[in-house]
Amino acid sequence: MLDSKYLRAELAETAARQATRGFVLDVEKINALELQRRELQVATQELQNQRNSKSKAIGQAKARGEDITPLLAEVDGLGAELDRAKLQLDAVLAELDAIAATIPNLPDLSVPVGNDEQGNVEVRRVGTPRQFDFDVKDHVALGEALDKGLDFESAVKIAGSRFVVMKGQIARLHRALTQFMLDLHTEQHGYTEMYVPYLVNKDSLFGTGQLPKFGADLFHTQPATEEGVGMSLIPTAEVPVTNLARDRIYDLAELPVKMTAHTPCFRSEAGSYGRDTRGLIRQHQFDKVELVQLVHPAQSMSALEELTGHAEKVLQLLELPYRVMLLCTGDMGFGSCKTYDLEVWLPAQNTYREISSCSSMGDFQARRMQARFRPEEGKKPELLHTLNGSGLAVGRTLVAILENCQQADGSIAIPAVLQPYMAGKTVIA
RNA sequence: GGAGAGAUGGCAGAGUGGUUUAAUGCACCGGUCUUGAAAACCGGCGAGGGUUAGUAGCCCUUCAAGAGUUCGAAUCUCUUUCUCUCCGCCA
Numbered sequence: 001m002l003d004s005k006y007l008r009a010e011l012a013e014t015a016a017r018q019a020t021r022g023f024v025l026d027v028e029k030i031n032a033l034e035l036q037r038r039e040l041q042v043a044t045q046e047l048q049n050q051r052n053s054k055s056k057a058i059g060q061a062k063a064r065g066e067d068i069t070p071l072l073a074e075v076d077g078l079g080a081e082l083d084r085a086k087l088q089l090d091a092v093l094a095e096l097d098a099i100a101a102t103i104p105n106l107p108d109l110s111v112p113v114g115n116d117e118q119g120n121v122e123v124r125r126v127g128t129p130r131q132f133d134f135d136v137k138d139h140v141a142l143g144e145a146l147d148k149g150l151d152f153e154s155a156v157k158i159a160g161s162r163f164v165v166m167k168g169q170i171a172r173l174h175r176a177l178t179q180f181m182l183d184l185h186t187e188q189h190g191y192t193e194m195y196v197p198y199l200v201n202k203d204s205l206f207g208t209g210q211l212p213k214f215g216a217d218l219f220h221t222q223p224a225t226e227e228g229v230g231m232s233l234i235p236t237a238e239v240p241v242t243n244l245a246r247d248r249i250y251d252l253a254e255l256p257v258k259m260t261a262h263t264p265c266f267r268s269e270a271g272s273y274g275r276d277t278r279g280l281i282r283q284h285q286f287d288k289v290e291l292v293q294l295v296h297p298a299q300s301m302s303a304l305e306e307l308t309g310h311a312e313k314v315l316q317l318l319e320l321p322y323r324v325m326l327l328c329t330g331d332m333g334f335g336s337c338k339t340y341d342l343e344v345w346l347p348a349q350n351t352y353r354e355i356s357s358c359s360s361m362g363d364f365q366a367r368r369m370q371a372r373f374r375p376e377e378g379k380k381p382e383l384l385h386t387l388n389g390s391g392l393a394v395g396r397t398l399v400a401i402l403e404n405c406q407q408a409d410g411s412i413a414i415p416a417v418l419q420p421y422m423a424g425k426t427v428i429a
Numbered sequence: 430g431g432a433g434a435g436a437u438g439g440c441a442g443a444g445u446g447g448u449u450u451a452a453u454g455c456a457c458c459g460g461u462c463u464u465g466a467a468a469a470c471c472g473g474c475g476a477g478g479g480u481u482a483g484u485a486g487c488c489c490u491u492c493a494a495g496a497g498u499u500c501g502a503a504u505c506u507c508u509u510u511c512u513c514u515c516c517g518c519c520a
Binding site: 038046057060063377380 | 446448484
């Protein structure tokens with residue numbers, strides 16, 4: 001959510017910047033509503049003021065034992081008038097809130113302008129794709145050949161498409177990756193490991209920006225549109241972890257807060273029919289190790305570089321070639337003001353595919369969540385900045401390892417850093 | 430799942446319809462005193478919003494959340510959520 005005062009004052013500027021991400025801000029409508037809001041709010045508060053002071057006068061008169069009948073006559077009709085004003089005001093406020101809740105974050109000025117992923121800018125490439133002297137197989141073929149380590153058929157039977165069953169050494173490799181990532185981030189990068197709920201309420205989804213706009217991307221235990229009922233499966237640990245800051249005021253000394261969590265993620269993938277239907281790339285359920293930081297506003301841009309580096313470190317240690325993409329205005333997520341995607345090299349697809357997305361949300365989520373810090377003892381609390389990134393998506397990392405570390409006989413050479421997590425094994429055959 | 434008791438500012442804790450503009454204590458901040466500190470004393474001290482040039486003043490909202498009764502609600506009524514105690518069930 002954007003600052004309503006800023007939105008009012010800099011409406012034209014905001015509209016221009018939103019346009020770069022393909023979002024049309026209805027300036028005239030907002031101006032008209034704002035005009036009404038101002039008038040109605042002042043009028044309503046004035047009526048409330050009258051009611052309060054007159055009611056108090058009645059109380060005082062009664063305490064003195066005076067006749068309060070004339071005073072009661074004075075307030076006659078005031079309540080009805082107030083109700084009417086309030087009703088109108090609430091309607092206008094609701095309309096303004098509804099608009100505000102659907103406005104994306106403002107892109108940072110360092111973000112390149114572009115319409116779609118074609119406009120993304122490659123920042124750097126790390127590692128060189130390996131040259132194979134045999135025909136590479138994709139992860140689906142490799143996984144199935146290894147004692148049905150990846151079993152999509154069984155998953156269809158027990159759940160449906162876009163799920164997977166893992167077995168034996170592949171399942172263990174998947175677990176090993178998770179442990180490795182968590183250990184790296186907690187022991188080397190200073191994150192605190194968190195275990196969090198996988199089902200969350202509406203307030204949390206609003207806080208991080210999934211609601212009201214993106215409810216269709218989630219799985220809900222009951223329709224989330226109904227007031228107060230139903231929880232939703234988390235689409236990312238970003239939701240429960242970032243919401244730990246909701247309605248909290250941190251001391252300056254507590255910042256930055258750096259948290260990591262491993263959770264399954266659930267996404268309905270509505271609207272992605274026909275894309276990545278084969279394999280592990282796009283699933284309804286996948287595991288991810290998430291990095292979240294809560295920082296002082298002055299630190300958020302440097303924290304984004306740092307956090308992105310933490311995610312990159314995973315790829316470097318696994319010796320997987322990747323590149324870093326700076327997303328353009330048109331390709332960024334709803335709440336982000338700046339995003340780096342990490343794309344890992346997949347030899348079977350002969351291309352780089354997204355494996356992590358690291359974003360600074362600025363104060364966008366913090367404002368929705370009222371996540372704040374106190375800059376100085378006795379000073380007013382200010383909104384902090386939130387950042388998050390995948391460090392990494394575990395399923396896609398598994399894909400990258402299977403494909404990049406495959407050998408001519410179909411076996412998989414286990415990266416050195418994972419071997420301690422695989423009981424010392426060096427190869428999966 | 431059943432029965433009962435609760436939810437008040439950072440914490441503790443008064444307050445059962447109008448001198449509550451939420452008492453008081455602790456914590457915290459500023460001051461007096463002191464070589465310095467402690468103690469004592471004095472003052473301040475929640476959050477959100479509106480108006481505004483304003484971090485000034487004034488005003489509104491906020492006592493778990495929502496709805497209601499009333500001229501007036503922390504206080505009365507209803508619904509929901511959560512917490513605690515006991516029982517049941519379970520990992």
